[in-house]
Amino acid sequence: MKVGIIGITGYTGQELIKILDTHPGFELVELGARLTETTPVGEVLPAFRHMDYKITPIKAPSDIPLAAEAYFLALPHSTAMEYAHYLTEKDKIVIDLSADFRFPDTALYKKHYGVHHFPELNDRAVYGLPELFRDKIKQSRLVANPGCYPTGIILGAYPLTRRGLVDSLIADSKSGVSGAGHHPKAANVFCAVNENLKAYKINEHRHQPEIKTILNTVSPQAIERCLFSPHLVPMNRGIFSTLYISLNQPASLQDVQEMYTEDYKNEPFIRLVSRDQDVETRSVAHTNFCDIKILANEWTVIILTAIDNLGKGAATQAVHNLNIIASIPETTGLL
Amino acid sequence: MKVGIIGITGYTGQELIKILDTHPGFELVELGARLTETTPVGEVLPAFRHMDYKITPIKAPSDIPLAAEAYFLALPHSTAMEYAHYLTEKDKIVIDLSADFRFPDTALYKKHYGVHHFPELNDRAVYGLPELFRDKIKQSRLVANPGCYPTGIILGAYPLTRRGLVDSLIADSKSGVSGAGHHPKAANVFCAVNENLKAYKINEHRHQPEIKTILNTVSPQAIERCLFSPHLVPMNRGIFSTLYISLNQPASLQDVQEMYTEDYKNEPFIRLVSRDQDVETRSVAHTNFCDIKILANEWTVIILTAIDNLGKGAATQAVHNLNIIASIPETTGLL
Amino acid sequence: MKVGIIGITGYTGQELIKILDTHPGFELVELGARLTETTPVGEVLPAFRHMDYKITPIKAPSDIPLAAEAYFLALPHSTAMEYAHYLTEKDKIVIDLSADFRFPDTALYKKHYGVHHFPELNDRAVYGLPELFRDKIKQSRLVANPGCYPTGIILGAYPLTRRGLVDSLIADSKSGVSGAGHHPKAANVFCAVNENLKAYKINEHRHQPEIKTILNTVSPQAIERCLFSPHLVPMNRGIFSTLYISLNQPASLQDVQEMYTEDYKNEPFIRLVSRDQDVETRSVAHTNFCDIKILANEWTVIILTAIDNLGKGAATQAVHNLNIIASIPETTGLL
């Protein structure tokens, strides 16, 4: 299948190039970015100076050459929806890595991101978390690739959630800096991050409603108490989430472990970590894995999860989604 | 006042040298370490190669020259108590930075550290957290300097705790690597830590009973639910703790903020952080400050605290304690 | 071709597993390590917990099952030669990543590493730097994979060297910490490396004679002045070398650039960097590339090179060598 990427100057776009360049099932035929002229990829992204790709200048959807059958959109939110609309009209498959189609309810989208101009298209989008929505993804032509934080948190809470056991959820997440994007700003300057740790946007981050919404779509009863606390860590990539889950009925540690084993034992990208090993972000770096470990004391279940925010939290998950739609083995190009 | 340090090869001992070398109220007259002969400090600690101090070889308490009036013990637990016993017998003031005198109950000490050989001395020790126990410290000759994690967590929970409002406490802490000591081991090798984050000893760390014990000494009712989750962060120093506190009766964010202001407004080393600023470990690096910020949603109070684990979490707090005992201005040598 | 790896607990062994696991031309059938019993790879190397490989306990060459046709040896020097001897006797192809077969002259080996027990085998070994010795490698059954520092430095100096233009060479190298191995020691503890930079073993490092020897095998006249200055940088991987080369006859910057273009234009893993771009270690991380940039002032040629010490400086170069021997496209599994 011929594929294209629109938006390649950010970290996610670069990851997509790296994966798709060697993916045996896809042929990367188009790279687009907001440039003034056609440019060899190595001039914009020096790490790729050995590659022959040219970047097509794309300032509006109509600039897309349309030589591909499927497109990955690594664009800012609001912009992405315009491209998704245009491409689906042209009958292309779209994997959108922005937030534009992650909310079933466009009113909620509006509250956190802005006006949604394509509500009817939004109704056709599928939330691209394969472990939860594989069957829907398979039938889909428009996938809303999940946010990086939500990916690790939802996967960590899913088995308890779908069984209706979650009373409240606190997700204390620790993220590498690439999650904040590549545009220079005071908050991502080296000396402001290195040898430092801080929390930010606790209870106010836009991924909190995403987490709550998706968990509630799989929970038999409404989960009201959902708190998301992100922290910025001096490392390039990786998200570690520590979930504190209060159950609404007793369950032993062994009970909980069995639920996770049952739900995830056939998942190629979920690795349940045994009692004597650690969940660590370095173990999942540059992969599509989500590592999960289950702990508990008498009054709280503690779930530890780690993903690569640019991998399972973005680019590799996007490719996983297209693998599913393309009906090729799910791990193609990812293992 | 003439002071000495026993144990100077670890990170804490080095911090003590740095502070005491320029402290206008104390004269550093003895440095002791487990060496075979008297050695210039710069041979062991190259950063101090400009200093004239000699390190006295000390293999047993009786090797101490006793020229000082007060001693800082930066020794491993179990060893420290032997030195503390000897020095108090000689009528010296002791600030012990180990865990040996932190537990009022030696049975609890035994469970987590080992047999305590000096229970009667333990009864005379004071937990050296000035903001909670200033008056007792002033009268004391043996101070148990608090653990690094407990310092930031207890200070973060204290105003709610002493008012009997805490139902449960989750302390999710993120620590720099110096907290793990300077001895080489697989877990603190650079490549195992850099570009990595992991949790360790959740619900099993020896600081959990310390936190719980001290909070319960100031709480009017017993706090049973206390969970401590430490994480290792790729930075040298700093501890950031995110506390999730369930209250046993409603209190507004403003109510809570007023409690903290009331308790801490005259504390020279507590800085309450306003709504529009961040708590960050870099802001407290190399200081005795504990920065605290108060947040809340409808069902949880969230307290953010940051300290330097080698400063307020160890060496500067130790000096603060001796300042109090010596009846000199508390901030001497620390601001 | 069926391949095996002996020695998988170090960083290089792990890199080899990662590459060979997905290499389309090789089948990884044996992993050996100094363990007491057969062990799933994920128990020893948690990042590989999804893999099915078992590690065979190997304490002596005769423990090797010999199911593979070619072996990568990621063993300490001195040990490696025993295994290489045994395996070549069994008619296996050996890619040795230690220093044991890098010196044509075993007396020089002895001076820097110790006694060489297999001088006749040493005579049959080829120095595995494909850009210099491709034809010999193709005919070889025993490849001495180059040292990490020598790889980048020799490639940077080669075009001038083979033309007999080098009067003196200063190689100021900056290396990530993985080059120092994974065994815990005072020098690689996180807090000793992070926020720090130092030189070590200037003019005394064992890679200096390796660099000098190999350059002299391709230089028409003897190069006597060769100084190697390694530095330790707080990053996991990557070597950046800044070469200062005095020429024994004048050559313009353009002349020099043309020599490099001529020698390297068909090399798949050498990337010459243009004037307006930087050589950076991040651009070559996790790859087999060596990026090279040429500068000059009136009296010195300055060559900048960057490689990944675990990639082109070790594991990917080893695979490149076997690709050549196996007569498959050189970039197989590496691009």
Added chain:
Amino acid sequence: MKVGIIGITGYTGQELIKILDTHPGFELVELGARLTETTPVGEVLPAFRHMDYKITPIKAPSDIPLAAEAYFLALPHSTAMEYAHYLTEKDKIVIDLSADFRFPDTALYKKHYGVHHFPELNDRAVYGLPELFRDKIKQSRLVANPGCYPTGIILGAYPLTRRGLVDSLIADSKSGVSGAGHHPKAANVFCAVNENLKAYKINEHRHQPEIKTILNTVSPQAIERCLFSPHLVPMNRGIFSTLYISLNQPASLQDVQEMYTEDYKNEPFIRLVSRDQDVETRSVAHTNFCDIKILANEWTVIILTAIDNLGKGAATQAVHNLNIIASIPETTGLL
């Protein structure tokens, strides 16, 4: 002596506040910055939230309240000279941390920085490297505080230089990121620096003419060959310079070491490092020290130096200069 700082939002300004706040010989009475209104220092620099200083809005020299006797200027070049001119007219002492008065020759300044509007004032400025120009500094009212790179390099080359022994000098420097300033730009974003190393502006950096000029003012014969190669290292602070010096006449390692001992034995801030110890940036972090080690092979002298770019390379050296002018012990507030 009452002192003021103009320009406090950059890293150097912050360091000055930290030092001067506790300096026993100076009283910090004015802090100025380009703000719109008088602002508590903690609102602009949260690490200083415990301090009572107010920042005066200063948009032009005439906004300075002039309550201080001496001023530190931590301003961009070109701007600094306007303030220096104004303040010296008002008979104030000025320690300028910009490049504006570092070049005796304003034509050279113009080539690298721009037009110099106060050549006659420039004639009265003294280059503030105390180890070379202590006597002149003592008589001065306008000090040009040296550049960070030049400080470590000139000190490393000075004893050989003033004896007329230097034929050529290559200075390969490795700097932490704070040297690049605090303004966000693509080159100092965390993910562009972390896990990366690169050279920049080799033979083109503006500190190269500064180094060459100052060395030539102390050299009996002209030094023509002077090459400066800066590199960016993933750490906050510290500059390590490796100097390769070709001598114009033979000198043994011992000879050279004796020259350095002779020149520096009474210098409070130069520490000569013995053969068995390392020069490391962490040993000089947050200090005014310059550590120096001397090595040699048969054809090159190798000098290693380390400083803190924000300390000896900027703020502490500036305070050292004012200590000298104020005729107080040179180490006041710095040890």
